[in-house]
Amino acid sequence: xxxxxxxxxxxxxxxxxxxxxxxxxxxxxxxxxxxxxxxxxxxxxxxxxxxxxxxxxxxxxxxxxxxxxxxxxxxxxxxxxxxxxxxxxxxxxxxxxxxxxxxxxxxxxxxxxxxxxxxxxxxxxxxxxxxxxxxxxxxxxxxxxxxxxxxxxxxxxxxxxxxxxxxxxxxxxxxxxxxxxxxxxxxxxxxxxxxxxxxxxxxxxxxxxxxxxxxxxxxxxxxxxxxxxxxxxxxxxxxxxxxxxxxxxxxxxxxxxxxxxxxxxxxxxxxxxxxxxxxxxxxxxxxxxxxxxxxxxx
Amino acid sequence: xxxxxxxxxxxxxxxxxxxxxxxxxxxxxxxxxxxxxxxxxxxxxxxxxxxxxxxxxxxxxxxxxxxxxxxxxxxxxxxxxxxxxxxxxxxxxxxxxxxxxxxxxxxxxxxxxxxxxxxxxxxxxxxxxxxxxxxxxxxxxxxxxxxxxxxxxxxxxxxxxxxxxxxxxxxxxxxxxxxxxxxxxxxxxxxxxxxxxxxxxxxxxxxxxxxxxxxxxxxxxxxxxxxxxxxxxxxxxxxxxxxxxxxxxxxxxxxxxxxxxxxxxxxxxxxxxxxxxxxxxxxxxxxxxxxxxxxxxxxxxxxxxxxxxxxxxxxxxxxxxxxxxxxxxxxxxxxxxxxxxxxxxxxxxxxxxxxxxxxxxxxxxxxxxxxxxxxxxx
Numbered sequence: 001x002x003x004x005x006x007x008x009x010x011x012x013x014x015x016x017x018x019x020x021x022x023x024x025x026x027x028x029x030x031x032x033x034x035x036x037x038x039x040x041x042x043x044x045x046x047x048x049x050x051x052x053x054x055x056x057x058x059x060x061x062x063x064x065x066x067x068x069x070x071x072x073x074x075x076x077x078x079x080x081x082x083x084x085x086x087x088x089x090x091x092x093x094x095x096x097x098x099x100x101x102x103x104x105x106x107x108x109x110x111x112x113x114x115x116x117x118x119x120x121x122x123x124x125x126x127x128x129x130x131x132x133x134x135x136x137x138x139x140x141x142x143x144x145x146x147x148x149x150x151x152x153x154x155x156x157x158x159x160x161x162x163x164x165x166x167x168x169x170x171x172x173x174x175x176x177x178x179x180x181x182x183x184x185x186x187x188x189x190x191x192x193x194x195x196x197x198x199x200x201x202x203x204x205x206x207x208x209x210x211x212x213x214x215x216x217x218x219x220x221x222x223x224x225x226x227x228x229x230x231x232x233x234x235x236x237x238x239x240x241x242x243x244x245x246x247x248x249x250x251x252x253x254x255x256x257x258x259x260x261x262x263x264x265x266x267x268x269x270x271x272x273x274x275x276x277x278x279x280x281x282x283x284x285x286x287x288x289x290x291x292x293x294x295x296x297x298x
Numbered sequence: 299x300x301x302x303x304x305x306x307x308x309x310x311x312x313x314x315x316x317x318x319x320x321x322x323x324x325x326x327x328x329x330x331x332x333x334x335x336x337x338x339x340x341x342x343x344x345x346x347x348x349x350x351x352x353x354x355x356x357x358x359x360x361x362x363x364x365x366x367x368x369x370x371x372x373x374x375x376x377x378x379x380x381x382x383x384x385x386x387x388x389x390x391x392x393x394x395x396x397x398x399x400x401x402x403x404x405x406x407x408x409x410x411x412x413x414x415x416x417x418x419x420x421x422x423x424x425x426x427x428x429x430x431x432x433x434x435x436x437x438x439x440x441x442x443x444x445x446x447x448x449x450x451x452x453x454x455x456x457x458x459x460x461x462x463x464x465x466x467x468x469x470x471x472x473x474x475x476x477x478x479x480x481x482x483x484x485x486x487x488x489x490x491x492x493x494x495x496x497x498x499x500x501x502x503x504x505x506x507x508x509x510x511x512x513x514x515x516x517x518x519x520x521x522x523x524x525x526x527x528x529x530x531x532x533x534x535x536x537x538x539x540x541x542x543x544x545x546x547x548x549x550x551x552x553x554x555x556x557x558x559x560x561x562x563x564x565x566x567x568x569x570x571x572x573x574x575x576x577x578x579x580x581x582x583x584x585x586x587x588x589x590x591x592x593x594x595x596x597x598x599x600x601x602x603x604x605x606x607x608x609x610x611x612x613x614x615x616x617x618x619x620x621x622x623x624x625x626x627x628x629x630x631x632x633x634x635x636x637x638x639x640x641x642x643x644x645x646x647x648x649x650x651x652x653x654x655x656x657x658x659x660x661x662x663x664x665x666x667x668x669x670x671x672x673x674x675x676x
Binding site: 041042043044045046047075076077080143165247248249250251256259261262263264265266 | 372374375377378380381382383399402403404405490527529530543659662663666667669670671673674675676
C-alpha cells in the first residue's frame with residue numbers, strides 16, 4: 001500500500017469511529033424511540049402496536065399515530081413539567097456558575113503543586129457512584145441527619161427542619177452533582193488566559209474588578225458556554241435527584257417519562273415526551289452555538 | 299408489598315439500559331430447545347424484604363439448586379419487565395390484579411400442578427376468591443395476603459382528634475380530620491390502584507368501576523386533603539410510624555405490623571395500630587408465578603412448591619406478618635400471631651374486604667394521569 005493511501009485510510013478510520021459510535025449508541029436508539037412514539041398502546045409483549053406490518057399480498061403497512069404528540073401538547077401536566085424542568089435546570093446552572101467560576105479561578109491561579117491537588121479534589125467525587133452520592137445527601141438532610149443534628153446542637157432550631165423532599169434539596173443535589181462539569185471547562189478556559197493582558201490593563205490604570213469584567217470574563221466566555229451546557233442539558237432530564245431528594249410536588253420531565261414508561265406502561269407517550277425533550281434541547285444547543293459563532297465573527 | 303425506593307431506581311436504570319438494548323428486536327423470545335436436565339439454578343424476583351432470612355439457604359441445601367435472588371418494588375415495574383420479555387427470571391411475584399392482565403397477554407406460564415404437590419395445603423376459600431382474577435387458579439398461587447387500610451399511632455391520633463375512633467376512611471379523606479393530622483404527619487401509599495380504590499370504597503362507589511365520573515369524584519376528594527399529606531411513599535412509613543415521625547398512613551397491613559414490632563423492639567412506648575375501615579378495604583394477594591420464557595421452569599416449580607410447604611409458609615408469616623393463604627401452615631404459626639385479627643381477620647372483617655380487578659388500558663391511562671395530579675398537587 002502506498003503511504004498516501006494508507007494515510008487516507010487512517011484518516012477515514014479516525015473520522016468513521018466517532019460516527020460509528022454515534023450511529024450505534026445515539027441514532028439507532030433514537031430511531032427506535034421515534035418509532036415507538038408513533039405507535040399505540042396495546043396489551044401485548046412488547047406493549048405497543050407494531051408500526052410496520054406485513055399484510056397480505058406482501059403489502060407493507062406503515063401506521064403512524066400522531067395522537068401521542070397531540071396528547072403531550074394537549075395536557076397541562078406535561079407542559080408544566082417541561083417548564084418546571086427548564087426552570088430548575090436554569091436556576092441550578094446559574095448557581096453552579098456562581099460557585100464554579102470562583103472555584104475554577106482559584107484553582108487556575110493556585111501555585112503549581114496546589115493546582116494538581118485542587119484539580120484532583122474536583123474530580124474525586126467521580127470515583128463514587130452518582131447514585132450513592134445522592135443517597136448520601138438523603139442521610140445528611142434527613143430529620144435525624146447530621147445537618148439537623150448540628151443545627152439543633154447549636155440551638156439555632158428547636159425542631160428538626162424538613163430539608164429532604166423539598167425544592168431546596170433538589171437544587172442542592174443538582175448543584176452538587178453537576179458542579180464539576182461547570183468547573184472543568186471553566187478551569188481550562190481560565191488557565192489559558194494570557195496574564196499579560198491583565199498586567200497591561202493594570203498598567204493602563206484599570207482596577208482589578210473592571211479588568212475582570214472587561215478582560216477576564218469575555219475571554220473565558222467559551223468556558224462559560226461549555227460549562228453551562230454541560231450542566232443545563234443533563235439537569236433538564238434529571239430523574240434520580242428529584243426522585244430521591246424532591247418532594248411529591250416536584251414535577252420534572254424525567255420523572256414524568258419514568259411514570260409514563262413504568263407506572264403507566266404507556267411507551268408511546270413516554271417516547272413522544274422524550275422526542276419533544278430532545279428537540280427542545282437540540283434547539284437550545286443550536287441557538288447557543290449560533291450566538292457563539294456570531295460573537296466569534298464579531 | 300414492601301417497597302424500598304433505592305432498589306427501584308437501580309432496577310429502573312438497569313432496566314432502562316436493558317430495554318434500550320433489547321428494543322431493536324421486539325417480539326417474543328425464540329423458544330430455545332430445552333436441555334434434558336436443567337442447570338441447577340433458579341432466578342427469583344421477589345418484593346424487597348419479603349422472605350424469611352433462612353428460606354433461600356434451606357432450599358439450596360435441600361435441593362442443591364442455586365437461587366439467584368433479586369428484588370423489585372412495584373407491580374408496574376415488574377409488569378414492564380414481563381412485557382418487555384426475556385427477563386431471565388423463573389419466579390416472579392405479581393399482585394393478583396396485575397396477574398390477571400399478565401396471564402391474558404401470555405407472559406405467564408400455566409402452572410403444572412403435578413409438580414406442585416404442596417398445592418393441596420392452600421386454603422380453598424382463598425383459592426376460590428382468587429379464581430375471580432385467575433380462573434381455575436392456572437397461573438399463580440398465593441404467597442401473601444395484603445389489606446390496604448389505615449395504620450396509625452394511637453397516642454398521637456388521640457391527641458390530634460380527641461375521641462374520634464379510627465374506623466372509617468373519613469379519618470384520611472375528610473378535610474375535617476385530615477387537616478388536624480397534618481402536623482403529626484399523614485402519609486399515603488404511592489400507588490394509583492390502592493389509593494383510588496380506597497377512595498372509591500370511601501365514597502360508597504363500586505371499587506372496580508372504570509367510570510371516569512367516579513374517578514373524578516375520587517380525585518376531587520383526594521385533592522381536598524392533598525395539602526395535609528406529608529408524602530406519598532410505599533415503605534417509608536414503616537420506619538416513620540415506628541419512631542413517631544408520622545401518625546397516620548394509608549398503608550399495607552403486614553407493613554404496619556412490622557412497624558409496630560420495630561417500635562416495640564426499640565423499646566419505644568409507641569402504640570401502632572391498623573384499622574380496616576368500616577366502609578370496606580381493598581385486599582390483594584401477591585402471587586407466585588412463572589414467566590413464559592423462564593429459563594428454568596422445572597426449578598421454578600420446585601421453588602414454588604418449597605414455598606408452599608407448611609413450615610416454610612409459616613416462617614414467612616412469622617417473619618413478615620402477612621397471611622400466606624396456606625391452611626396447613628396456619629397451625630405452625632406462633633400462637634400470638636394466629637390470634638392476631640390483622641393477620642387472620644375474623645369473618646366480619648373478611649366480609650368487608652374487596653378484591654381489585656385488572657384495569658383496562660384506557661382506564662389505567664386516565665387514572666394514572668389523575669394520580670399524578672393528586673401526587674403533585676396540581
